[in-house]
Amino acid sequence: MNGARWVQQQILDTYPRAALKVYAVWYAMYPSDARERWRPSLLPDPRVEHWWDERRVVGTRLLKELAPYQARRAPGSKEFREEVLWDAYLLFDARATWGTSMPAPVSWGYTILAAREALARQVAEQMRRQRQ
Amino acid sequence: MISAAVRSAAAAIAAAVVLMGGTPAAQAPPATPLQAILHSLERVEELQAAFRKDDGQTRIVLLLSPT
Numbered sequence: 169m170n171g172a173r174w175v176q177q178q179i180l181d182t183y184p185r186a187a188l189k190v191y192a193v194w195y196a197m198y199p200s201d202a203r204e205r206w207r208p209s210l211l212p213d214p215r216v217e218h219w220w221d222e223r224r225v226v227g228t229r230l231l232k233e234l235a236p237y238q239a240r241r242a243p244g245s246k247e248f249r250e251e252v253l254w255d256a257y258l259l260f261d262a263r264a265t266w267g268t269s270m271p272a273p274v275s276w277g278y279t280i281l282a283a284r285e286a287l288a289r290q291v292a293e294q295m296r297r298q299r300q
Numbered sequence: 301m302i303s304a305a306v307r308s309a310a311a312a313i314a315a316a317v318v319l320m321g322g323t324p325a326a327q328a329p330p331a332t333p334l335q336a337i338l339h340s341l342e343r344v345e346e347l348q349a350a351f352r353k354d355d356g357q358t359r360i361v362l363l364l365s366p367t
Contacts, residue, residue, distance in 0.1 A: 188357060192362045197365040208335065255363065260351075262358055
């Protein structure tokens with residue numbers, strides 16, 4: 169939740185006109201979690217698409233897809249030992265294409281707040297490349 | 301050349317707008333931000349399709365819980 173707010177304030181608000189897209193995939197990880205608890209005010213930017221993943225298929229699948237990309241785990245990111253990836257980000261550059269498997273991320277991090285400095289730095293680098 | 305009738309009509313419209321309290325634009329309701337929608341996702345391929353649709357952009361996938 170705090171990670172979502174941080175992305176809105178420090179990424180999306182910082183680059184209001186950038187060609188930047190965010191897919192926010194929400195699912196229940198705590199007993200108190202439910203679709204009805206979703207708060208659109210955390211990530212109100214129109215460049216965000218929100219999805220509710222009842223069966224947590226994205227967190228399960230992307231954790232497996234990330235296996236070859238352990239070296240791209242962001243500095244500051246914590247070790248992840250669960251079966252469903254969550255409170256995490258995956259950053260992809262403009263050239264990434266998703267074919268039969270997920271493309272290589274520029275970086276990924278867990279938790280979002282723990283890896284936020286790397287995410288901010290790498291998004292800034294992507295924005296510089298867009299302007300060139 | 302603008303005819304006297306057209307000028308007269310324009311003046312009448314302008315006067316009516318002033319009487320109503322301002323310009324038509326000033327009467328429009330304030331814009332409200334678009335309300336975000338929470339789509340249901342059943343398969344990873346739905347995320348994949350959205351990702352492909354936005355090829356050419358920097359993209360971030362966030363995996364989140366609501367509380």
